[in-house]
Structure formats: C-alpha cells, structure tokens
Amino acid sequence: MVKAKQGMKxxxxxxxxxxxxxxxxxxxxxxxxxxVSRFSDGEINVQIMDNVRGCDxxxxxxxxxxxxxxxxxxxxxxxxFKRASAARITAVLPxxxxxxxxxxxxxxxxxxxxxxxxxxxxxxxxxVLTIDLHAGQIQGFFNIPVDNxxxxxxxxxxLRGKKFNNLTLVSPDAGGxxxxxxxxxxxxxxxxxxxxxxxxxxxxxxxHIIGDVKGHDCLLLDxxxxxxxxxxxxxxxxxxxxxGIVAAACSxxxxxxxxxxxxxxxxxxxxIVTNTIALDTKQKECRKLTVLSVAPLLAEAMxxxxxxxxxxxxxx
Numbered sequence: 001m002v003k004a005k006q007g008m009k010x011x012x013x014x015x016x017x018x019x020x021x022x023x024x025x026x027x028x029x030x031x032x033x034x035x036v037s038r039f040s041d042g043e044i045n046v047q048i049m050d051n052v053r054g055c056d057x058x059x060x061x062x063x064x065x066x067x068x069x070x071x072x073x074x075x076x077x078x079x080x081f082k083r084a085s086a087a088r089i090t091a092v093l094p095x096x097x098x099x100x101x102x103x104x105x106x107x108x109x110x111x112x113x114x115x116x117x118x119x120x121x122x123x124x125x126x127x128v129l130t131i132d133l134h135a136g137q138i139q140g141f142f143n144i145p146v147d148n149x150x151x152x153x154x155x156x157x158x159l160r161g162k163k164f165n166n167l168t169l170v171s172p173d174a175g176g177x178x179x180x181x182x183x184x185x186x187x188x189x190x191x192x193x194x195x196x197x198x199x200x201x202x203x204x205x206x207x208h209i210i211g212d213v214k215g216h217d218c219l220l221l222d223x224x225x226x227x228x229x230x231x232x233x234x235x236x237x238x239x240x241x242x243x244g245i246v247a248a249a250c251s252x253x254x255x256x257x258x259x260x261x262x263x264x265x266x267x268x269x270x271x272i273v274t275n276t277i278a279l280d281t282k283q284k285e286c287r288k289l290t291v292l293s294v295a296p297l298l299a300e301a302m303x304x305x306x307x308x309x310x311x312x313x314x315x316x
Contacts (some may be wrong), residue, residue: 008306008314010050013073013260015203016278019094019216020060022295027303034080036073039051044069046076047083057086058129060298063097063116064277065256071097071116075123082124082152090305091125094276094294095224099134102141118140129301131276131294132223132251147299147311151274152253156186156290158272163219165244168192170209172222180221192218194234214242224252228259232266241311244267252276252285253291260286 009030014019024031031048061074068170074091113135120128121144128146135141139146160179167189169182173196184191184229186203192211218238225231225248235246246268253273260283263271272290297314304311 007054008056008058008302009050010060010302011048011077011081013070013077013087015064015070016059016094016275017300019062019275019293022275022293023060023299023302026299032087032270034077035099036077037108044120045070045079046073048077048080048164052081052086056088056090057081058059058090058092060092060094060278060300062093062095062284064095064252064254067097073120074298075119077124077221078120078125088126089124090127090129090302091120092302093128093130094298095254096130096138097135099138102135105161108303109213113138114141120138124187127305129298129305131274131297133225147301147305149297149311150295151276151292151294152183152186152296154274154297155249155272155312156183158292159183159219159249164189164219166190166213166216168213168216168243170194170211170213170218170220170238171233172196172220176222180224182220183219188310189219194220194237196230206309209237209241213238216243217245218243218247220246220248222250222252224246225250225259225273226254228262228266230295231271232262232268236265237248239267242312248275253279253289255279255283255314263288 009032010024011034013036021031035047037045039045059077065069078089102113123256127144131149131150131218133150139148169180169184169189170192172194181191192213195208220234231248238246247270249272251274268288271288274292276293276294301314
C-alpha cells in the first residue's frame with residue numbers, strides 16, 4: 001500500500017473513473033468529488049465539490065474515445081482547479097490522445113501532439129504524467145515537466161509467467177524496433193521485424209518478415225492497437241512464415257472500429273493490454289483480451305511526485 005501525505009487530492013473526469021478509483025484505493029485516499037456533466041447543447045459543465053486551495057491536485061483523465069469530449073473535460077477541470085487556487089495541478093494522462101501526428105510527414109498537415117501540449121499547458125497544468133507516449137519527443141513539446149512512464153514493467157511481469165517455446169519478439173514496423181529489442185533482451189528472446197508499407201491511415205500492407213520465426217512462438221509488441229489491421233495482418237504473415245503460437249502485447253487498447261471483430265477472427269492466441277483506456281462492454285467480452293492494471297505504477301509515481309522524490313527507478 002502506497003502512503004500519501006495530506007494535501008494530495010485525486011480527481012477524474014468520465015474517461016476512466018475505474019482506473020482513478022483503483023489508484024485511490026491503492027493509496028488509501030478517497031477519490032475527489034467533482035461533477036463533470038454536459039449542458040443540453042453538449043458543452044462540458046464542471047464543478048469541483050471539494051476545497052482544493054493549496055492542494056497538490058492530480059487529474060486522472062486519458063484522452064481516449066470520445067477523444068474530443070475527454071480532452072475538453074480535462075482542460076476545463078484544469079482551469080477549474082487553477083481558479084480554485086490549487087497549489088499544483090498534475091494532468092495524469094495514462095493515454096495521450098492526438099499523439100500520432102507528432103511531426104509533418106506531408107504538406108499542409110497539423111502537428112496535433114504539439115497543439116494538445118499547448119492546450120494542456122495554457123489551461124494551467126503544472127506537470128504531466130503519462131504512459132508510453134507514441135513518440136518520446138512529445139515530451140519536448142511541453143514547457144512544463146513531463147514524466148513518461150513505461151508499461152514495460154507491468155507487461156514483463158505477466159510475460160515472465162507465460163510458457164513460450166523459443167520465443168521471438170516481433171516489431172510490427174521499423175519504428176518499434178527499439179522498444180521490441182528492449183523487451184527481447186529482458187525476456188532473453190530473439191527479435192524479428194515486420195516490413196510493411198502503409199498506403200493510408202489505418203490501412204497497412206505487410207510485405208515480409210525480417211528474421212527467423214519458423215517454429216517459434218511469437219509476441220507482437222506495439223504501443224497501441226487501434227483498428228487492429230496492422231496487428232492481424234502481422235499475425236497472418238507470421239503464421240505464413242511458420243510461426244507457432246502468436247500473441248500480442250500493447251500498452252494502449254484503443255480498439256476502434258472493427259478491431260474486436262478482427263481480433264476474434266484472427267489466429268491470435270492472446271492480446272495483452274493495460275487499462276490505460278477503459279474498455280466498453282463489447283471489448284470486455286473478447287476472450288482473447290487480457291487486461292493488466294497500471295494503477296500500482298501510477299500510484300507509486302503520483303506519490304513520489306507529491307513527496308518530491310525520485311522517479312528514476314520507475315523508468316526501467
């Protein structure tokens with residue numbers, strides 16, 4: 001059990017109240033009382049019911065689907081805490097939405113990851129705590145401290161308890177090789193890469209496998225699963241190359257559109273995710289999904305931020 005000092009208060013919007021409650025239970029403090037509703041025209045209405053003057057406030061609010069609503073809830077809550085004279089406001093975003101556009105890859109496109117960083121800072125946040133940013137350089141988009149935790153410790157604890165035959169960690173693209181190599185090293189596994197060419201957003205074409213996977217159990221590793229198109233095409237390519245058991249692991253279960261149907265119809269044996277994003281009823285019913293909790297990781301980080309102690313040991 002993590003012990004928290006007086007003056008620390010945790011609040012949440014409607015994005016993932018279950019995770020916020022789990023964090024509070026672990027820290028043995030009550031969840032802050034805030035009313036986050038909507039006017040009849042859809043505008044967000046926020047009222048903080050607790051006194052937060054001089055308090056160290058944490059707002060747990062991943063910006064997951066519906067992204068715009070949850071982002072606006074976060075911004076308005078931060079503004080409310082600022083105007084209520086909170087001493088410090090930490091935006092806890094287990095999942096940082098709008099992160100996939102982190103640079104200009106085509107003419108006349110936005111950099112939404114930077115835009116959201118500016119919005120959070122302007123609203124009045126003093127610090128950001130997040131998990132597995134889509135690109136590490138997003139930390140540099142902020143002019144306030146950003147702590148980017150890794151769900152690796154949560155996933156690795158689970159994976160070490162699984163029995164694999166000649167395990168190979170597979171990166172779904174070249175950009176994920178560094179992350180996959182780090183996992184492979186800790187699991188004493190080999191490494192393979194899927195070479196794919198993306199024709200348009202949410203559509204991926206698998207080209208070929210770099211590395212030997214024949215007769216190996218494979219684990220596809222990524223930071224998020226959205227429509228699961230890349231994931232299921234990768235599974236098909238691995239199976240065609242002679243792989244045995246094929247599982248997948250990711251930090252963020254976005255699971256939009258046909259994702260659940262694709263996972264159910266694929267040759268995947270298991271998809272291991274964390275609860276950075278709240279799952280809906282249909283997603284929870286997917287038998288191939290295993291959901292791990294990041295509440296202990298976030299609770300420890302939040303307590304260390306509150307006590308002004310080092311977070312270094314959490315970045316491994």
